[in-house]
Amino acid sequence: MMRRTLVLMMIVIGVAMASAAAADPRDSVDRGDRLDTDALRDDVGTNRLKVPSHPLVIVPPEQPGATSNRTKSKKSSASGSGGH
Amino acid sequence: MRSSIVLLPLLGLAGASGAWAAELNLADMTTSNVSVPSWSVVGSVSPTFTDNALFSRDDRRSDVYYETDVSARLDGYLNNDLSYRLYARSQYDAFATEKDSNAAIARLGGRLTENWDGWRFSIIYENRYDFDGVYRDLAFISNDVMGSVARDFRVNNVTLSPLLLLTYRFSDLAEARRWRFDAVLGIEVKLDPKWSIVSTPLFEAYWFTDGLNAGRQDQLYSADVGLRYSFASNLSLTTTALYEVRTSNVAVRRYRDLRVGPRLDFAF
DSSP states (O other): OHHHHHHHHHHHHHHHHHHHHHTOHHHHHHHHHHHHHHHHHHHHHHHTSOOOOOTTOOOOOOOTTTSHHHHHHHHHTOSOOTTO | OHHHHHHHHHHHHHHHHHHHHHTOOHHHHTTOSSOOOEEEEEEEEEEEEESOTTOOSSOOOOEEEEEEEEEEEEEEESSSSEEEEEEEEEEEEEESSOGGGOEEEEEEEEEEEEEETTEEEEEEEEEEEEEETTTTEEEEEEEEEEEEEEOOEEETTEEEEEEEEEEEEEESSGGGOEEEEEEEEEEEEESSSSEEEEEOOEEEEEEEOSGGGTTOEEEEEEEEEEEEEEEETTEEEEEEEEEEEEEESSGGGOEEEEEEEEEEEEEO
């Protein structure tokens, strides 16, 4: 009886230790970091795409003489930075 | 219950921008120099083969996984050179066999970018929720503060897009708190209007600060080459082969990984 109890306790402790090992918080952190690195690579790809004008976007009328500088600025910053 | 934590800020963001749009006056827009903010959805889908699904030093297992990465963004300008972006982003990895590697992230963020003589300086705040499994169990919640500088250089049919990024992560999980430095170089060589050769070599350095990771320092080196076909200006397919190595002062955290697969990038 005593021996059975001891074996049972050993099994319970073993399962608990295995669960604790599987739940190492560093693994969750590493998985998140891997997704972050992939996200950064994805940004390089998606930033090169041009978002088409959406029909719901209301474009203000062009203003002669006041738009050239703004257009230049937008083009130069059209692609994202900082990975988002 | 935890998913509602993620959804609430999303609904708030959508509601706030809706109210903002409702307050716009068309008469004001005809005389204002500040453009109207615009919505967009961008993302990628990529089935990928990896020879190290657990990204383990010793337990190398091959597998195939799907990664989806979709963002909804609101972009606008505060003046000619200062732009902002509010975004919500969902990204997950779903493995065919090694389910322990499944992971997902929900992000909400904002970015301010100053355009100075072609250089883009950004500060970014991101509130993020990391999950074990595909949005199964919430693992930790973090707040990232980032600063970056980037620029595009174009010479004939070659575009180079270097980016430097520094991040500090505040988190409710001690092991997740860390500094990270990224140096990325986006390279695109256009062969013709549809076809390009692309590459995104990158270097990352991590300095973990707390918990079981206190004192841990990682370095990640990654090189890839791919062939891209552009269906349209907002849709492209890229097939890439990538090799990645992580070194660390914690020996068990070192790994190397080879990945091959197509990726569909879209924007609308």
